[in-house]
Amino acid sequence: MRQVFYLARRYLAYHRWKTITLVGAITLIVYLPVGLRVLVNQSSRQLTARALATPLIIGAKGSPLELVLNTLYFGADPPALTRYAEARRVAESDLGMAIPMYVRFRAQGHPIVGTTLDYFDFRGLEVAAGRNLAVLGECVLGSRVAQALGVGPGDHVVSSPESVFDLAGVYPLRLRVVGVLGFADSADDDAIFVDVKTAWVIQGLVHGHEDLTLPEAAAGVLSREGNRVIANASVVQYNEITEANLDSFHFHGNLSDYPLTAVLVVPPDQRASALLQGRYQSEEDLAQIVTPVTVMEELLGTILTVERFVVAGAVIVGLATLATAALVFLLSLRLRRRERLTLFKIGGSRLAVASVMASEVVVVLLGGSLLAAGLTFLTSQFGSVAIRALLRT
Amino acid sequence: MKIHNARSGLALACAAVLAAAVLALAAACAEADSGDSRQASDEVGASAGADRPSLLVYTVNYPLAFFAERIGGDLVQVEFPAPPDVDPAFWSPDPEMVAAYQSADLILLNGAGYASWTDRVSLASSRLVVTTEGVADRYLVVEDAVTHSHGPEGEHAHGTVAFTTWLDPTIAVEQARAIRDAFVHARPSQEASFREGFDALEADLIDLDVRLSQIVAARPEQPLLASHPVYQYLAARYGLDLRSVHFEPDELPGPAAWRDLQAMLEERSADWMLWEAEPLPETAARLRELGVESVVFSPAGNRPADGDYLSVMDANARRLAALYRGMPER
Numbered sequence: 215m216r217q218v219f220y221l222a223r224r225y226l227a228y229h230r231w232k233t234i235t236l237v238g239a240i241t242l243i244v245y246l247p248v249g250l251r252v253l254v255n256q257s258s259r260q261l262t263a264r265a266l267a268t269p270l271i272i273g274a275k276g277s278p279l280e281l282v283l284n285t286l287y288f289g290a291d292p293p294a295l296t297r298y299a300e301a302r303r304v305a306e307s308d309l310g311m312a313i314p315m316y317v318r319f320r321a322q323g324h325p326i327v328g329t330t331l332d333y334f335d336f337r338g339l340e341v342a343a344g345r346n347l348a349v350l351g352e353c354v355l356g357s358r359v360a361q362a363l364g365v366g367p368g369d370h371v372v373s374s375p376e377s378v379f380d381l382a383g384v385y386p387l388r389l390r391v392v393g394v395l396g397f398a399d400s401a402d403d404d405a406i407f408v409d410v411k412t413a414w415v416i417q418g419l420v421h422g423h424e425d426l427t428l429p430e431a432a433a434g435v436l437s438r439e440g441n442r443v444i445a446n447a448s449v450v451q452y453n454e455i456t457e458a459n460l461d462s463f464h465f466h467g468n469l470s471d472y473p474l475t476a477v478l479v480v481p482p483d484q485r486a487s488a489l490l491q492g493r494y495q496s497e498e499d500l501a502q503i504v505t506p507v508t509v510m511e512e513l514l515g516t517i518l519t520v521e522r523f524v525v526a527g528a529v530i531v532g533l534a535t536l537a538t539a540a541l542v543f544l545l546s547l548r549l550r551r552r553e554r555l556t557l558f559k560i561g562g563s564r565l566a567v568a569s570v571m572a573s574e575v576v577v578v579l580l581g582g583s584l585l586a587a588g589l590t591f592l593t594s595q596f597g598s599v600a601i602r603a604l605l606r607t
Numbered sequence: 608m609k610i611h612n613a614r615s616g617l618a619l620a621c622a623a624v625l626a627a628a629v630l631a632l633a634a635a636c637a638e639a640d641s642g643d644s645r646q647a648s649d650e651v652g653a654s655a656g657a658d659r660p661s662l663l664v665y666t667v668n669y670p671l672a673f674f675a676e677r678i679g680g681d682l683v684q685v686e687f688p689a690p691p692d693v694d695p696a697f698w699s700p701d702p703e704m705v706a707a708y709q710s711a712d713l714i715l716l717n718g719a720g721y722a723s724w725t726d727r728v729s730l731a732s733s734r735l736v737v738t739t740e741g742v743a744d745r746y747l748v749v750e751d752a753v754t755h756s757h758g759p760e761g762e763h764a765h766g767t768v769a770f771t772t773w774l775d776p777t778i779a780v781e782q783a784r785a786i787r788d789a790f791v792h793a794r795p796s797q798e799a800s801f802r803e804g805f806d807a808l809e810a811d812l813i814d815l816d817v818r819l820s821q822i823v824a825a826r827p828e829q830p831l832l833a834s835h836p837v838y839q840y841l842a843a844r845y846g847l848d849l850r851s852v853h854f855e856p857d858e859l860p861g862p863a864a865w866r867d868l869q870a871m872l873e874e875r876s877a878d879w880m881l882w883e884a885e886p887l888p889e890t891a892a893r894l895r896e897l898g899v900e901s902v903v904f905s906p907a908g909n910r911p912a913d914g915d916y917l918s919v920m921d922a923n924a925r926r927l928a929a930l931y932r933g934m935p936e937r
Binding site: 305308312314330335347349352409411460463 | 699702705727729731
């Protein structure tokens with residue numbers, strides 16, 4: 215046996231370029247459909263796992279996919295805005311826990327997720343360093359954000375203005391980092407979490423400014439009529455929330471009208487879920503309720519259709535490559551006729567000679583398969599990272 | 608070269624190819640398994656929650672803490688961490704204390720804008736119980752609140768709602784009911800005990816209401832002053848003819864404050880001023896010169912040094928009764 219393999223190995227080593235080409239071709243034949251299947255399975259599972267763990271999402275009527283992608287992955291453009299009243303509507307119905315989500319702003323390229331502490335409990339997120347959100351103006355970073363920005367508790371990140379041309383729009387707010395979340399292997403690792411009220415501060419709906427009843431603020435006051443003070447735009451507003459100015463922050467208008475991108479709903483059981491969905495069936499309702507897994511399955515249906523075409527293409531290419539490889543082996547056998555005769559003459563049996571030839575084929579097939587297995591393993595390990603990177607872009 | 612060697616070589620090679628294929632499949636399966644376990648852990652995370660033997664409850668004022676203690680008994684652990692020398696309505700906890708609030712199973716809020724610090728901190732909304740939510744239509748508006756406007760949002764006001772809601776015992780009963788319902792929701796198996804605690808508390812609060820009604824019924828037209836605008840719900844419930852100034856019990860009022868009081872007295876005389884706490888002797892003496900006696904009616908916003916909420920209210924009622932009989936008891 216050793217001799218058979220020795221001869222096969224020596225032959226393959228001598229014709230190394232032919233061997234490498236054949237092994238590469240076999241690798242691709244095996245890896246393309248298997249690797250693609252693993253990648254598609256992985257993306258399907260990633261998309262559906264988070265969707266499965268998210269029972270219901272309420273948002274403004276519009277694209278359900280945009281709503282779900284924004285709420286689950288924070289990456290898409292913000293969907294049409296709904297109101298905080300929707301979160302209250304769910305809470306008052308007693309049909310589920312309502313978690314407000316306001317994913318609109320960004321800081322240094324990372325999404326700022328405005329929510330409540332219920333979100334951390336719901337996703338099972340733990341603070342690995344520092345502490346959780348306590349007061350307005352604080353943020354907690356996902357593990358990859360902390361790594362990418364090189365910041366930790368005690369540092370600051372600054373929210374990005376929505377548009378450099380919108381002078382009256384959203385101004386940057388300096389957010390104090392108070393904690394970093396443990397690695398969750400999800401979109402939460404790439405987000406900056408703030409209290410939803412802090413997200414409203416970024417928008418200017420909740421804000422702090424100097425006390426207009428004090429003499430120091432006189433320059434910013436247009437008129438005083440009894441208990442009514444009218445200020446002009448020059449009134450000093452704070453772009454960082456500190457212990458000193460925290461108490462000056464206040465809400466404008468009715469809290470129910472405050473914007474949200476979505477309300478994540480966790481009903482206690484199927485019955486509550488069904489009842490809640492029934493309440494959003496009216497045509498007149500400005501809000502929609504979606505089951506994330508249904509939306510994601512529709513998306514996956516499209517992905518799987520594309521995958522079928524790709525796999526079919528890979529199989530055809532694979533068959534052609536196999537045929538070519540077979541031809542290469544057959545031609546090689548013909549060219550090596552004299553070599554076989556020599557082996558017979560020095561006493562080699564037909565079976566032994568055939569074994570040498572077959573071993574060469576088997577080694578090539580084995581090498582290609584092993585390489586394909588290695589690549590498949592790498593895909594299974596790092597495919598999720600690649601998918602998330604794709605989703606982020 | 609032997610034949611059996613060649614045969615076993617072939618067999619070994621075939622086995623190796625099969626092993627490679629199995630390895631590729633195993634890699635795919637391992638990846639599938641890890642995905643499943645991730646999903647499972649997601650589900651566990653979603654269902655994770657505090658499941659203590661007794662319910663940990665934090666409150667923003669003493670009346671709510673008292674109601675919670677009476678309703679929950681030994682089944683709840685009630686925490687009201689404001690220092691004894693502060694008015695909890697205007698107290699702000701530090702981040703460490705906020706973290707303590709965050710650890711609670713339930714956080715009892717008064718509503719009506721009380722303890723505005725709760726608007727500026729991060730608390731899990733699913734654990735918040737706004738005890739006056741069901742009686743929001745009975746909120747009273749503070750008429751002299753400062754409003755301001757600037758920017759595109761226009762005018763808005765701060766602190767426009769009176770917040771010492773529990774001074775109307777019928778509202779206090781509704782607040783207690785909201786607490787009971789929250790307890791039952793959190794611990795359905797202990798409903799009977801919570802209902803029993805609530806029924807006893809409700810009886811006490813109704814007794815207080817009847818008693819105060821009877822006291823005031825003797826002289827409903829009696830004009831009164833309040834050192835602070837905190838008695839709106841008391842006045843509304845019992846039809847008191849009450850007007851407020853802004854005197855602090857532990858500070859001497861300034862000349863402007865005295866001028867405002869005199870102007871108020873010229874417009875409408877009053878013989879008694881209700882105080883949240885005993886005023887400084889100098890203030891009481893100056894008031895007496897103006898013909899105004901001082902009487903303490905404690906809102907019991909913070910935990911009393913002695914006794915409990917009902918004993919404080921009992922003392923308030925006794926002083927009010929004496930006042931209405933024309934003999935202030937101080």
